[in-house]
Amino acid sequence: MAYLFKYDSDALMALPKHVDLFDTTLRDGAQTAGISFSVEDKKRIANRLAEFGVHWIEGGWPGASPKDDLFFEQMRERSWGRSKLVAFGSTARPGHAVEKDRGLNRLIGSGADAACIFGKSWDVHVTKALGITLEENLRLVSESVAYLKQHFDTVFFDAEHFFDGFAANERYALQVLEAAAEAGADTLVLCDTNGGSIPFPVFDVVTRVKKHLPDQALGIHAHNDCEMAVANSVAAVRAGVQQVQGTVNGVGERCGNANLMSIIPILQLKVKVDCGVSPEQLRQLSSLSQFVNEMANRLPWQHQPFVGQNAFAHKGGIHVSAIRKQRDLYEHIDPLLVGNEQRVLVSDQAGRSNILSKLQKLEPEAGLADDDPVVAEAVTRIKELEATGYAFEGADASFQLLLRRSMSRFQRHFELVRFRVYDEKRGHHEDPESEATVQVRVGGELKHAAALGNGPVNAMDRALRAALVHAYPGLEAMFLTDFKVRVLTTREATEAAVRVLIESSDGKRKWSTVGVSTDVLEAAYRALNDAIEYKLVMDGVAAPAAENR
Ligand SMILES: CC(=O)SCCNC(=O)CCNC(=O)[C@H](O)C(C)(C)COP(=O)(O)OP(=O)(O)OC[C@H]1O[C@@H](n2cnc3c(N)ncnc32)[C@H](O)[C@@H]1OP(=O)(O)O
Numbered sequence: 001m002a003y004l005f006k007y008d009s010d011a012l013m014a015l016p017k018h019v020d021l022f023d024t025t026l027r028d029g030a031q032t033a034g035i036s037f038s039v040e041d042k043k044r045i046a047n048r049l050a051e052f053g054v055h056w057i058e059g060g061w062p063g064a065s066p067k068d069d070l071f072f073e074q075m076r077e078r079s080w081g082r083s084k085l086v087a088f089g090s091t092a093r094p095g096h097a098v099e100k101d102r103g104l105n106r107l108i109g110s111g112a113d114a115a116c117i118f119g120k121s122w123d124v125h126v127t128k129a130l131g132i133t134l135e136e137n138l139r140l141v142s143e144s145v146a147y148l149k150q151h152f153d154t155v156f157f158d159a160e161h162f163f164d165g166f167a168a169n170e171r172y173a174l175q176v177l178e179a180a181a182e183a184g185a186d187t188l189v190l191c192d193t194n195g196g197s198i199p200f201p202v203f204d205v206v207t208r209v210k211k212h213l214p215d216q217a218l219g220i221h222a223h224n225d226c227e228m229a230v231a232n233s234v235a236a237v238r239a240g241v242q243q244v245q246g247t248v249n250g251v252g253e254r255c256g257n258a259n260l261m262s263i264i265p266i267l268q269l270k271v272k273v274d275c276g277v278s279p280e281q282l283r284q285l286s287s288l289s290q291f292v293n294e295m296a297n298r299l300p301w302q303h304q305p306f307v308g309q310n311a312f313a314h315k316g317g318i319h320v321s322a323i324r325k326q327r328d329l330y331e332h333i334d335p336l337l338v339g340n341e342q343r344v345l346v347s348d349q350a351g352r353s354n355i356l357s358k359l360q361k362l363e364p365e366a367g368l369a370d371d372d373p374v375v376a377e378a379v380t381r382i383k384e385l386e387a388t389g390y391a392f393e394g395a396d397a398s399f400q401l402l403l404r405r406s407m408s409r410f411q412r413h414f415e416l417v418r419f420r421v422y423d424e425k426r427g428h429h430e431d432p433e434s435e436a437t438v439q440v441r442v443g444g445e446l447k448h449a450a451a452l453g454n455g456p457v458n459a460m461d462r463a464l465r466a467a468l469v470h471a472y473p474g475l476e477a478m479f480l481t482d483f484k485v486r487v488l489t490t491r492e493a494t495e496a497a498v499r500v501l502i503e504s505s506d507g508k509r510k511w512s513t514v515g516v517s518t519d520v521l522e523a524a525y526r527a528l529n530d531a532i533e534y535k536l537v538m539d540g541v542a543a544p545a546a547e548n549r
């Protein structure tokens with residue numbers, strides 16, 4: 001396998017050998033609309049980032065909220081390897097001596113290993129937002145950094161709005177950097193606060209700053225308002241910054257921050273700049289991304305580069321045919337390097353290769369040849385079903401049953417005789433109640449059960465399993481974990497079909513099934529039927545003999 005990376009060698013020569021990763025998920029990430037980390041979430045994320053090996057973990061702003069205060073308090077007992085905890089804040093408020101500044105003193109008392117303060121570097125922000133003179137701001141920057149340096153080995157200075165400030169008043173933006181550098185700031189972080197920059201000027205401006213302050217370590221903090229935060233960060237690395245700030249999954253104020261889930265593999269794998277992440281740690285990238293989504297209570301972005309569920313999912317028949325011959329023909333990296341995996345999807349875009357590839361994974365013992373008529377038949381059947389509204393992409397279990405049916409390797413464990421569902425709501429404020437009765441035939445015997453539920457599908461699921469559980473006790477452990485209904489607009493409105501996708505679990509596995517009908521309950525029944533049949537097949541439960549069915 002040969003994943004190709006082609007680069008101009010002169011450009012590579014100019015790259016730094018190493019950059020530090022600075023994660024601000026817990027600070028700028030906490031400024032994301034819809035995210036509210038608890039102290040416990042913050043501690044778990046911080047520890048996970050430390051385990052992953054991020055150099056600097058910005059934990060929050062001591063003094064800004066009781067939650068951040070408690071977090072820093074509770075993190076005093078941390079025992080991390082190389083990762084360092086950073087406390088964030090601003091330059092001192094104008095009007096008093098920096099030693100008396102409540103904000104700076106909260107940083108000093110926070111127990112963090114380092115401090116990071118932001119200061120204004122765009123002249124109009126100084127005069128409008130802060131309402132002070134340009135000289136006064138230079139004094140605040142200088143004295144705030146110098147005061148923190150008396151208490152911390154490492155102080156970072158975030159030059160807020162640096163790129164806009166540089167465009168508006170280059171001389172002043174550079175004076176702000178000089179003030180922070182002369183006061184002892186270890187790294188000057190150039191911030192694209194409004195996220196409006198694009199890579200060419202970012203490269204140019206960082207190059208000019210580098211020339212102006214050749215011995216000063218620089219960093220980049222990019223926002224994603226032009227969807228350029230990752231590109232801008234990589235451009236800044238090429239121009240010579242030694243620190244990249246970003247967040248897990250790109251969370252952050254407005255459109256987010258630079259996404260470390262992309263920056264890390266780009267730097268490590270593509271341009272060979274060491275971020276201090278070993279190959280073993282890099283393989284944790286996908287699970288780190290999932291973990292933070294879980295903590296942030298966000299649905300994962302399935303198409304997220306590198307770590308998303310679909311980042312290496314192949315749907316087109318042409319693509320799947322090629323990757324079966326050589327897997328890198330339609331992949332830019334080996335997904336395993338970032339802890340992800342290749343997926344092959346089955347849909348109306350599929351050819352024989354999709355089916356064979358999926359079959360190899362789901363039923364390796366089936367051993368079908370490329371030209372087996374069963375494969376062509378399955379492709380035709382899938383395309384027919386998809387034309388009526390089925391979608392097998394997210395319903396692997398239904399797909400596997402379909403393949404088994406095509407291969408004559410499937411026997412029903414039960415036959416539906418009838419189901420009936422009642423839904424009742426009494427009064428505006430009362431919860432509705434559903435009741436289902438189900439009659440099935442199992443091996444020649446009629447079984448009948450009724451059940452209540454908090455909705456019709458829930459009641460039907462309970463009744464169906466109650467009718468079957470004596471014959472198949474393993475169904476006791478099974479339960480629904482998710483249920484999605486989609487109205488399909490491809491038909492006439494009067495006979496609109498609905499697609500029901502059901503996710504089930506038995507505590508050990510999860511599987512998904514699909515049903516389609518013009519009747520939502522029938523669609524749900526079809527999906528439930530597949531879910532139960534799949535569980536029985538996977539548990540190796542024998543179906544009743546043919547003469548009893
Ligand atoms: C670019 C960034 O992302 S910076 C980080 C932004 N993050 C946050 O704001 C989240 C946490 N913030 C907070 O909890 C609150 O805003 C606090 C506790 C920091 C301040 O709260 P308050 O004292 O009520 O002030 P408020 O939020 O209304 O306004 C911010 C004040 O900081 C001042 N300020 C802004 N930047 C700076 C700076 N670099 N140095 C000093 N003061 C600053 C503003 O001028 C304003 O003061 P003013 O009201 O006297 O004009």
Ligand SMILES: CC(=O)C(=O)O
Pocket residue numbers: 028118158159160161191192193194221223
């Ligand atoms: C400091 C910061 O978060 C910014 O300038 O965007």
